[in-house]
Amino acid sequence: xxxxxxxxxxxxxVRSEAVRPARIPRPSRWTAARxxxxxxxxxxxxxxxxxxxxxxxxxxxxxxxxxxxxxYSPVKGPWGSEWVGFRNFELFFAxxxxxxxxxxxxxxxxxxxxxxxxxxxILAIALNEIRNGRFKKTVQLVTYAPYFISTVVVVSMTxxxxxxxxxxxxxxxxxxxxxxxxxxxxxxxxxxxxVWSDVWQTxxxxxxxxxxxxxxxxxxxxxxxxxxxxxxxxxxxxxDLPGIxxxxxxxxxxxxxxxxxxxxxxxxLLQNPLNTAQSEIIATYVYKTGLxxxxxxxxxxxxxxxxxxxxxxxxxxxxxxxxxxxxGLWS
Amino acid sequence: MTVIARTTSRRSExxxxxxxxxxxxxxxxxxxxxxxALIVVAVPLIYIVANSFSSPSAVSAGRVLLWPIEPSVKxxxxxxxxxxxxxxxxxxxxxxxxxxLISVTLTVAIAYPLSRRTFFGRNVIMSLLIxxxxxxxxxxxxxxxxxxxxxLNTRWAMVIPSAIxxxxxxxxRTFFRSTIPDELYEAATIDGASDLRFxxxxxxxxxxxxxxxxxxMYAIFQWNSYFDALVYLKDPGxxxxxxxxxxxxxxxxxxxxxxxxxxxxQLEQQQLANVLKYALIVISSLPVLIIYPFVARHxxxxxxxxxxxx
Numbered sequence: 001x002x003x004x005x006x007x008x009x010x011x012x013x014v015r016s017e018a019v020r021p022a023r024i025p026r027p028s029r030w031t032a033a034r035x036x037x038x039x040x041x042x043x044x045x046x047x048x049x050x051x052x053x054x055x056x057x058x059x060x061x062x063x064x065x066x067x068x069x070x071x072y073s074p075v076k077g078p079w080g081s082e083w084v085g086f087r088n089f090e091l092f093f094a095x096x097x098x099x100x101x102x103x104x105x106x107x108x109x110x111x112x113x114x115x116x117x118x119x120x121x122i123l124a125i126a127l128n129e130i131r132n133g134r135f136k137k138t139v140q141l142v143t144y145a146p147y148f149i150s151t152v153v154v155v156s157m158t159x160x161x162x163x164x165x166x167x168x169x170x171x172x173x174x175x176x177x178x179x180x181x182x183x184x185x186x187x188x189x190x191x192x193x194x195v196w197s198d199v200w201q202t203x204x205x206x207x208x209x210x211x212x213x214x215x216x217x218x219x220x221x222x223x224x225x226x227x228x229x230x231x232x233x234x235x236x237x238x239x240d241l242p243g244i245x246x247x248x249x250x251x252x253x254x255x256x257x258x259x260x261x262x263x264x265x266x267x268x269l270l271q272n273p274l275n276t277a278q279s280e281i282i283a284t285y286v287y288k289t290g291l292x293x294x295x296x297x298x299x300x301x302x303x304x305x306x307x308x309x310x311x312x313x314x315x316x317x318x319x320x321x322x323x324x325x326x327x328g329l330w331s
Numbered sequence: 332m333t334v335i336a337r338t339t340s341r342r343s344e345x346x347x348x349x350x351x352x353x354x355x356x357x358x359x360x361x362x363x364x365x366x367x368a369l370i371v372v373a374v375p376l377i378y379i380v381a382n383s384f385s386s387p388s389a390v391s392a393g394r395v396l397l398w399p400i401e402p403s404v405k406x407x408x409x410x411x412x413x414x415x416x417x418x419x420x421x422x423x424x425x426x427x428x429x430x431x432l433i434s435v436t437l438t439v440a441i442a443y444p445l446s447r448r449t450f451f452g453r454n455v456i457m458s459l460l461i462x463x464x465x466x467x468x469x470x471x472x473x474x475x476x477x478x479x480x481x482x483l484n485t486r487w488a489m490v491i492p493s494a495i496x497x498x499x500x501x502x503x504r505t506f507f508r509s510t511i512p513d514e515l516y517e518a519a520t521i522d523g524a525s526d527l528r529f530x531x532x533x534x535x536x537x538x539x540x541x542x543x544x545x546x547x548m549y550a551i552f553q554w555n556s557y558f559d560a561l562v563y564l565k566d567p568g569x570x571x572x573x574x575x576x577x578x579x580x581x582x583x584x585x586x587x588x589x590x591x592x593x594x595x596x597q598l599e600q601q602q603l604a605n606v607l608k609y610a611l612i613v614i615s616s617l618p619v620l621i622i623y624p625f626v627a628r629h630x631x632x633x634x635x636x637x638x639x640x641x
Contacts (some may be wrong), residue, residue: 303472
């Protein structure tokens with residue numbers, strides 16, 4: 001990933017080298033471009049439609065985001081509507097729900113990252129210690145499966161399993177004399193439900209990535225550690241963990257960097273009127289403001305605030321990770 | 332000890348060498364942990380399946396745990412005879428197949444030129460693609476584009492706005508770049524092949540594995556997605572299965588007729604609605620879970636290709 005992401009960081013010097021033919025003395029860039037276009041016109045033809053896709057569905061929306069600074073009127077369109085400067089942002093920041101939203105979004109993501117970062121590493125290392133092929137494969141196959149189940153189904157399963165009347169969780173705690181709890185109806189349970197159902201769904205998938213990193217570790221390192229008398233635990237500590245460090249850093253950077261962009265889908269599905277105090281996050285609020293209340297400008301402003309914040313977070317975390325560990329995106 | 336180590340292969344070495352006692356205890360601990368992980372993941376899945384095959388009254392009484400009680404397929408009969416659910420199933424198939432065809436075609440069409448060294452501006456284009464992973468205009472600005480194109484409330488809205496995934500482009504490009512040598516292209520050009528001909532007759536046939544992985548990624552993503560439908564579709568006749576599921580499972584809007592008057596019938600209806608939920612979960616996840624064991628390995632490989640420096 002790191003190499004493929006490189007051009008984003010500094011496109012200019014790479015671009016000039018890209019067109020240099022192997023043996024011919026280097027022509028000017030535009031001559032090379034013209035020659036490439038003439039010889040490989042079919043490739044340029046091929047790329048027109050997908051490029052148009054990116055322009056229309058990714059870059060036009062970025063331009064459309066200008067309505068965050070306008071009072072959008074459907075009749076006048078994004079460009080014809082009147083400017084209002086930062087009024088939408090000011091209104092949003094002054095709104096009492098602003099801090100609740102930021103807090104809910106932030107806490108939910110931090111909790112998710114904290115819980116779903118170490119567990120796949122533990123699972124992968126445990127699987128890596130096992131030499132019994134059948135058992136290992138079964139565990140992997142079963143833990144990987146939930147990743148392929150849709151969010152709607154996972155949320156439905158969560159609701160059914162936790163249901164006060166039908167679900168087995170309440171039966172189980174009932175055995176200990178605890179009265180049944182309406183988990184989804186209590187705001188303070190929302191984050192736990194969100195995070196742990198997420199861990200349930202993604203741990204197996206994330207572990208696969210670490211397993212690949214573990215299999216890339218030179219067996220000679222393990223061997224020499226054994227000869228030096230290292231126990232299994234010591235080998236995990238001094239061979240396996242340093243071996244998967246670069247992978248772990250990248251995954252952590254991506255996780256922390258995306259902290260403010262936590263997904264809309266699951267929070268929205270788990271939400272109900274009883275738990276909104278903690279389940280209302282920026283993404284769900286944008287949906288409600290924009291599509292249910294049809295306040296397009298305000299919804300865009302909130303979304304834009306979130307995207308910009310997130311972009312800076314990702315860049316900042318990546319910068320810090322590179323400084324501290326030497327690993328990161330674009331490394 | 333060293334003799335054994337030398338004579339056995341590296342793989343089997345760990346089990347052949349005598350383990351110390353702490354190592355044995357540690358290994359037992361590891362196994363217990365893995366069993367726990369297995370149980371934690373599997374129990375909810377088994378619970379759902381067991382409930383879906385139980386009688387409505389047993390389910391509503393919460394008596395089912397890991398094995399069907401009073402086995403019955405009533406819920407499945409009900410599900411398969413419900414027009415809205417069947418319509419959703421059909422729609423999802425249309426979106427998954429159509430969407431995958433469009434997505435794979437477009438992905439190859441952009442990934443292949445970008446993999447070619449002679450393609451002018453490929454790094455600029457790649458940067459532009461990657462930027463869209465980091466920053467987006469947002470929900471409403473994209474909605475406006477879809478609206479302006481007249482796609483709202485049409486099948487196109489399900490397959491076009493999310494047609495190309497940058498991640499898939501990276502995977503395909505990396506694969507093309509690492510498996511198709513420049514010499515092969517030069518040889519084909521000498522034989523008079525054009526760029527398109529080369530792509531069609533040489534690159535595509537030798538890239539079947541990566542195309543399969545990308546196609547499955549798109550198909551599963553499309554099958555599981557509900558966001559686009561939630562935002563862009565209004566006509567229930569166009570709803571994919573996931574939206575129908577959400578309405579039945581989460582919003583509790585029953586699809587069956589509610590014209591029954593007697594209390595007994597209403598109770599029965601209510602009980603049936605409960606099992607129906609479990610059956611729906613099974614039915615909707617089945618297509619993906621059936622193909623999953625066969626593709627899991629390739630899936631991982633695809634993810635790795637994208638992640639490896641290349």
